[in-house]
Amino acid sequence: MAAELPFQEDGTPERASGEPSLVIDVDGYEGPLDLLLDLARRQKVDLARISILALAEQYLSFIETARALRLELAADYLVMAAWLAYLKSRMLLPEPPKGEEPSAADLATALALRLKRLETIRAAAQRLAIRERLGRDVFARGAPEVIASSGRPVWEAELYDLLAAYAQQRQKRIRQPMSVGQRQVLSLVEAREALARLVGEAGEWTAIDGYLTRYMRSHGLPAETMTATVRASSLSAMLEMVREGLLDLRQDGAFSPLYVRRRSARPPTLGL
Amino acid sequence: MAAAEAEREDEEDWDADEALARACRIVEALLFASVQPLPAEELAKSVPANVPIERVIAELQQTYALRGVTLHRVAGGYAFRTAPDLAYLLAPEAEPPRKLSRAALETLAIIAYHQPVTRAEIEEIRGVATAKGTLDILLEAGWVRLRGRRRSPGRPVTFGTTPGFLDHFGLDQIDDLPGLEELKGAGFIEGRLAKDLTVPVPDDDPSLRDDEDPLGDLFTPLDDGDAS
């Protein structure tokens, strides 16, 4: 009974202890240390005498199983797995001559101590939770009176309340006016429609810039905000139409004007 | 046989005493914890059925008769009250401290961070009109004071915090108030910060700023200053 997790009533899923097979239940754990502590408990020995090597192996196999089941693991768990794999290798290999790093044994002890500390504080928290609590187990006077000499303020306010009110208020107000204006774009579909009309007109090489300028003016699209999107969408649409064999494109040099022409109905040249 | 009967009677008495004592404890606790006086029928519900509630109340009234707290019949029910001769210990007219309203907290915080600040500026920051009573409460509590007048059209009154404000909130100096990074670090502000969210460095230096004039005529009603 002493080995039971003290917090199971908190909606944490029941964890089987001492079962040989691992129960995959990542959601039930509060992070990798919690998982390690649970695995350690299954060794049924005092944490100070626990086999860290065995613990590392169990943890790594847990992670492997979880991955095999394609469970999504938080990065924390993977970081711990990497560290334990490193620790395991350090423990299995002969200890190198004294260097900068702490020895494998020190690392293992530190981990055992950390687990013990978590277990201890959990026990302490549990002791706290079962104390008689004001407003649950014992009650104060329901209709208190004010003592003459108390000199207590008429208004109650905590620094926490003040800061919370200020922060929320400022944040709320700042957020309110922020609205993302709708970006004006010429969609690819629209660009293609515009070009389809051009295809009808352009039997000979026609400068695309002039055509697009006329198109924008006739559709009431402001040049200062729309030129870039009209150009980009039109170019994409044109390339698509070239691929489909509807258009020919010509440009005599870098940055020189782009010309477009309806492709004649002759079959494409072989080897092109 | 007579002895056996006497013993049974004793036992019954003992049981009855026990039940009465338990009923007294229950009624005592109920009356102590209750916000309002409790009527006898209400109390009777929690008491063992074989104990008449009148007995319990009579017993308690007697127990407490000479104590510092006595059992009174008030407003159709029963309640514990301080014994009348000890009334001098209490401040009967004083109300128990009330929680400062949300609006008052916001206003107070804005004055603390943005002082010297006018009522119009507070409203600009909060985005709502400040109810008349809100500033009054802060002034009365001694946390906020009139500093001076802003040198601008309408000469509105400027507000600032007092030493009493620092005292109440356990601040050593006004710039103990956390800045933006601290508010964020302590979890008061969440999420991505809006770029234009700034928190001024609070300053309650009592000397007037360049754009402040002395209050001057205190008889000019406060509202006039805000009229423009």
Added chain:
Amino acid sequence: MAAAEAEREDEEDWDADEALARACRIVEALLFASVQPLPAEELAKSVPANVPIERVIAELQQTYALRGVTLHRVAGGYAFRTAPDLAYLLAPEAEPPRKLSRAALETLAIIAYHQPVTRAEIEEIRGVATAKGTLDILLEAGWVRLRGRRRSPGRPVTFGTTPGFLDHFGLDQIDDLPGLEELKGAGFIEGRLAKDLTVPVPDDDPSLRDDEDPLGDLFTPLDDGDAS
């Protein structure tokens, strides 16, 4: 002569009894009136100088020991609270206190035992990041407060417990928290303990430690922070 002396002694006794009874009534009235625990020094101010306050409290504790309302020693003072065994009668009336999540409870325990403690230290012990709301719940409940800043890189805020924490959990002083030996005795901890793992003696002394700075001086003003 002997008779006269005896009479005077009787009279003195009677006076002393009278004074004690009166003091009991006064302290009773004060403790009934107040929701917050009152420290003995506070109570002593209202009591005749020749009556030691300890006597009064001992007397009251005895008087109320078996009643429905009992005298508790909490948060460094005294308070009347309903007897715990009657909670079942009162709980349905009262608004139940917010249920503490496992994370909140653990965080609270870490703060209580290790204070002053930073958020990073809490996370180091628990091995997980502290969710945004967890500290909020504890701060809002008034059990935890911002103490100061750790004099270390990043100058993190330190947390500690409040008198409200003691009151809520019925602790007189912070070192009434169950210690490690006690935890072991109660079977919560199995086996022997590594030497350097002792639970620290909890200490909520509000004065700052050697490695703590006041909240204030170190709050970096936002504008400065941006500039650097």
